[in-house]
Amino acid sequence: MEDRYPFSRIEEKWQKRWEEEGLYIVDDFDARPKYYCLEMFPYPSGKLHMGHVRNYAIGDVVARFKTMRGFAVLHPMGWDAFGLPAENAAIKHGVHPRDWTWENITFMREQLKQLGLSYDWRREFATCHPGYYQWTQWLFLQFYRHGLAYKKKAPVNWCPSCATVLANEQVVAGACERCKTPVTRRELKQWFFKITDYARRLLEDIDKLPGWPEKVKVMQENWIGRSEGALVTFPVLDHPAEIPVYTTRPDTLYGVTYMVLAPEHPLVKELTAPELKESVAEFIERAQNLSELSRTAGDAEKEGLFIGAYCENRLTGESVPVFIANYVLMEYGTGAVMGVPAHDQRDFEFARKYNLPIKVVIQPPGTELQPDAMIEAYVDEGIMANSGPFNGMGNIEGMKAVTAYLEEKGWGEYQVTYRLRDWLISRQRYWGAPIPIVYCEKCGTLPVPERDLPVLLPYDVAFKPTGESPLKDCREFVSTTCPSCGGPASRETDTMDTFICSSWYYFRYTSPREENAPWDRAKVDRWLPVDQYIGGVEHAILHLLYSRFFTKFLRDIGLVGIEEPFTNLLTQGMVLKDGAKMSKSKGNIVSPEEIMSRYGADTTRLFILFAAPPERDLEWSDQGVEGCARFLNRVWRIVNAILPEVKKAAMPKNDLVGVNRELRRLTHVTIKKVTEDIERFNFNTAISAVMELVNGIYQFCDRVPEVDRDPGALREAAQTVAVLLSPFAPHISEELWARLGYKTSVHRQPWPDYDPDLLVQEKVTVVVQINGKVRGRIMLPPAATPQEMQDEALREPRIRELLAGRTMSKVVTVPGRLVNIVVK
RNA sequence: GCCGGAGUGGCGGAAUGGCAGACGCACGGGACUUAAAAUCCCGGGGGGCCGAGGCCCCGUGUGGGUUCAACUCCCACCUCCGGCACCA
Numbered sequence: 001m002e003d004r005y006p007f008s009r010i011e012e013k014w015q016k017r018w019e020e021e022g023l024y025i026v027d028d029f030d031a032r033p034k035y036y037c038l039e040m041f042p043y044p045s046g047k048l049h050m051g052h053v054r055n056y057a058i059g060d061v062v063a064r065f066k067t068m069r070g071f072a073v074l075h076p077m078g079w080d081a082f083g084l085p086a087e088n089a090a091i092k093h094g095v096h097p098r099d100w101t102w103e104n105i106t107f108m109r110e111q112l113k114q115l116g117l118s119y120d121w122r123r124e125f126a127t128c129h130p131g132y133y134q135w136t137q138w139l140f141l142q143f144y145r146h147g148l149a150y151k152k153k154a155p156v157n158w159c160p161s162c163a164t165v166l167a168n169e170q171v172v173a174g175a176c177e178r179c180k181t182p183v184t185r186r187e188l189k190q191w192f193f194k195i196t197d198y199a200r201r202l203l204e205d206i207d208k209l210p211g212w213p214e215k216v217k218v219m220q221e222n223w224i225g226r227s228e229g230a231l232v233t234f235p236v237l238d239h240p241a242e243i244p245v246y247t248t249r250p251d252t253l254y255g256v257t258y259m260v261l262a263p264e265h266p267l268v269k270e271l272t273a274p275e276l277k278e279s280v281a282e283f284i285e286r287a288q289n290l291s292e293l294s295r296t297a298g299d300a301e302k303e304g305l306f307i308g309a310y311c312e313n314r315l316t317g318e319s320v321p322v323f324i325a326n327y328v329l330m331e332y333g334t335g336a337v338m339g340v341p342a343h344d345q346r347d348f349e350f351a352r353k354y355n356l357p358i359k360v361v362i363q364p365p366g367t368e369l370q371p372d373a374m375i376e377a378y379v380d381e382g383i384m385a386n387s388g389p390f391n392g393m394g395n396i397e398g399m400k401a402v403t404a405y406l407e408e409k410g411w412g413e414y415q416v417t418y419r420l421r422d423w424l425i426s427r428q429r430y431w432g433a434p435i436p437i438v439y440c441e442k443c444g445t446l447p448v449p450e451r452d453l454p455v456l457l458p459y460d461v462a463f464k465p466t467g468e469s470p471l472k473d474c475r476e477f478v479s480t481t482c483p484s485c486g487g488p489a490s491r492e493t494d495t496m497d498t499f500i501c502s503s504w505y506y507f508r509y510t511s512p513r514e515e516n517a518p519w520d521r522a523k524v525d526r527w528l529p530v531d532q533y534i535g536g537v538e539h540a541i542l543h544l545l546y547s548r549f550f551t552k553f554l555r556d557i558g559l560v561g562i563e564e565p566f567t568n569l570l571t572q573g574m575v576l577k578d579g580a581k582m583s584k585s586k587g588n589i590v591s592p593e594e595i596m597s598r599y600g601a602d603t604t605r606l607f608i609l610f611a612a613p614p615e616r617d618l619e620w621s622d623q624g625v626e627g628c629a630r631f632l633n634r635v636w637r638i639v640n641a642i643l644p645e646v647k648k649a650a651m652p653k654n655d656l657v658g659v660n661r662e663l664r665r666l667t668h669v670t671i672k673k674v675t676e677d678i679e680r681f682n683f684n685t686a687i688s689a690v691m692e693l694v695n696g697i698y699q700f701c702d703r704v705p706e707v708d709r710d711p712g713a714l715r716e717a718a719q720t721v722a723v724l725l726s727p728f729a730p731h732i733s734e735e736l737w738a739r740l741g742y743k744t745s746v747h748r749q750p751w752p753d754y755d756p757d758l759l760v761q762e763k764v765t766v767v768v769q770i771n772g773k774v775r776g777r778i779m780l781p782p783a784a785t786p787q788e789m790q791d792e793a794l795r796e797p798r799i800r801e802l803l804a805g806r807t808m809s810k811v812v813t814v815p816g817r818l819v820n821i822v823v824k
Numbered sequence: 825g826c827c828g829g830a831g832u833g834g835c836g837g838a839a840u841g842g843c844a845g846a847c848g849c850a851c852g853g854g855a856c857u858u859a860a861a862a863u864c865c866c867g868g869g870g871g872g873c874c875g876a877g878g879c880c881c882c883g884u885g886u887g888g889g890u891u892c893a894a895c896u897c898c899c900a901c902c903u904c905c906g907g908c909a910c911c912a
Binding site: 417 | 825826827828829830835836837838839842843846847848849850862863864865879891892893894905906907908909910911912
């Protein structure tokens with residue numbers, strides 16, 4: 001008898017057999033109810049890290065469990081294959097991004113297979129394949145056609161050292177991720193997706209996602225950032241212009257004492273007094289050289305400059321000075337802010353710094369604020385004052401009343417504003433899907449006709465960090481003919497943000513080889529939405545928001561029938577070592593390769609599922625892994641040891657008593673517990689329950705002489721271990737299942753049911769409390785009535801002793817659990 | 825600052841308002857062994873009493889509260905982690 005589980009032989013054997021049998025292939029129109037289990041697909045960075053292992057181990061448990069519960073489970077895997085690291089590798093090591101990417105895919109696919117994950121590999125694809133990005137481009141055209149893809153000049157992040165633009169996610173704490181140089185801003189013409197058109201629905205429909213973690217929903221809400229207020233116009237004195245301002249506090253309009261424009265506000269030039277032009281221009285230049293990030297950092301000093309103009313507050317008829325200031329953002333609202341120092345902390349600080357008047361228009365209940373005595377703005381509720389007809393009104397009510405008044409006078413209107421900005425999708429990069437647009441001198445900007453897709457990425461390109469797309473230097477790519485007039489034209493050389501590729505991939509798995517459309521509608525209707533989506537919380541905003549946006553748009557144009565793509569979302573925690581996220585710089589990386597070669601896939605998976613619940617961060621422990629390996633060996637030894645005894649045994653009868661019945665009870669209690677725990681994603685406690693069952697089998701074998709053992713009960717226990725363990729440790733389970741004499745895969749078994757009759761204990765321990773403190777224990781049949789429980793408790797000598805001379809005022813009983821005697 | 829999440833043994837973690845610490849790690853004891861490893865069995869929150877069978881007190885970040893009963897619910901606060909952050 002082998003003493004240690006020969007994992008490498010067995011894992012290889014079953015992986016080969018599963019593949020030959022097509023165990024994980026699922027047909028699109030399988031008669032069983034559908035279940036779409038999806039894990040976020042990886043970027044092919046080189047090799048798997050523990051975060052991947054965790055993500056895919058979790059998904060695999062769900063997929064296997066749902067399969068055993070009778071669902072047709074779609075469980076696919078692919079590659080988010082476009083992106084910057086490939087291009088950086090090209091610059092650094094002289095490898096072509098395409099070759100680099102495909103090599104990595106080949107390697108990582110092999111690693112995933114070694115983990116024994118239940119993917120239908122026929123559905124695999126990579127987003128960098130023309131068969132995929134053709135449809136990414138096609139989808140771009142749909143956005144373009146519907147006016148949701150447009151080009152405008154916008155400030156972007158720029159690294160002066162690398163001479164390139166950077167994606168927002170490559171800017172870490174205001175500096176270039178690669179060379180740490182502070183990032184500046186540059187105005188460039190860029191492509192955008194008009195996600196702001198969907199702000200309202202993206203926000204409101206968060207309510208339709210009960211299966212998402214609260215945390216993620218809140219993050220999305222904050223990101224979209226809805227606020228209600230009023231748009232108010234302020235006429236400029238001695239000038240025809242009006243300054244529109246957005247405010248969430250129309251109730252404070254009577255307290256406006258100045259006005260501030262963003263430095264890049266279009267009116268600034270016109271309104272600046274001639275004698276101030278020079279200093280204003282200087283101020284603007286300084287502000288522009290700062291990145292938006294450092295300009296808006298919370299601790300940045302507020303700086304402003306009077307530009308020599310005044311505008312009128314129509315409500316009061318007063319004129320107020322116009323400033324420009326670094327803290328006003330052109331991108332939010334109207335790029336202009338009214339200053340109410342008494343009731344806004346920023347305005348208060350600004351007013352104090354520049355000696356602007358402070359006018360109190362909201363008085364706190366019970367007291368009266370004196371502007372000169374104030375040390376901070378008063379931002380809470382109160383009664384309106386110095387506000388003409390609104391004096392004495394509560395300010396909450398005042399917000400509505402003032403807005404209505406503005407609308408009546410034609411000076412302003414109610415408005416909802418979102419913080420969400422349009423999605424900048426163009427990248428001056430090579431390794432992405434080319435934007436399918438052509439520029440013709442005669443005909444202007446034109447979409448590439450659908451029949452001409454894909455716009456292929458050329459292979460021979462020089463990767464120099466010039467700040468412009470490497471495609472610009474590729475003449476064969478750039479020069480083309482105009483789809484309208486047939487004359488010479490040039491292609492757009494920017495590529496798309498890779499987040500676009502990953503915003504629709506979950507549709508593609510349903511029909512990965514479809515050539516005439518991005519997907520087969522019937523198959524999308526069959527499988528979508530994704531029933532369970534699993535991935536890291538770092539995608540809580542970007543990827544998940546973009547995917548929701550895509551789905552809503554696709555529904556609007558009739559390409560899919562669903563409103564939300566992911567019904568349930570599980571965000572797994574990070575894998576830590578020594579309390580910190582694993583990283584090269586910290587040198588605390590544990591490689592999956594090494595762990596798998598030493599312990600095998602089952603142990604690796606088991607540990608990562610056992611060490612913490614999925615949502616929480618997981619602290620890596622080499623000793624913990626050792627413990628899981630020990631456990632699987634323990635399972636291996638006991639099942640093999642009892643094989644001769646149980647191999648021929650039939651299932652146990654229902655009339656067992658004593659230890660044999662106790663063993664059956666444990667088996668069925670475990671089935672119940674594991675089933676419920678998996679459903680709630682409490683994999684760690686599910687595994688601990690199986691451990692308890694295994695411990696129970698050991699004790700049974702240790703204490704009960706063989707003649708007294710019921711082989712059926714023992715067999716049932718052993719095979720239950722194999723079945724319950726199969727989603728977590730698929731290889732060892734399969735091997736033991738086969739050794740128990742079964743010819744079909746354990747993974748094709750229906751999930752076991754428990755017998756409720758077997759859960760019942762003959763006697764249960766009932767705790768006896770006096771005033772809530774445990775003072776004794778009694779054994780009773782579980783069905784004992786409260787009266788019986790109380791009587792039995794009061795028969796206990798120790799309890800009588802403690803109660804002597806005291807008056808019982810009340811007895812609380814919980815059937816099968818406790819008796820609490822309350823005394824005075 | 826705002827919004828989330830979390831604070832439980834030496835460690836990872838468990839507990840529909842009902843015996844706090846399941847399960848695992850580490851540790852200690854025993855069995856097996858010439859010995860070690862491996863394995864199997866047993867014991868471990870802290871403190872105290874003891875007639876050795878047990879018994880008592882304290883204990884889930886802090887302070888209050890609700891309740892027969894609170895890790896669990898409510899109020900206030902502290903610490904850590906994550907997200908957003910001059911959003912008008």
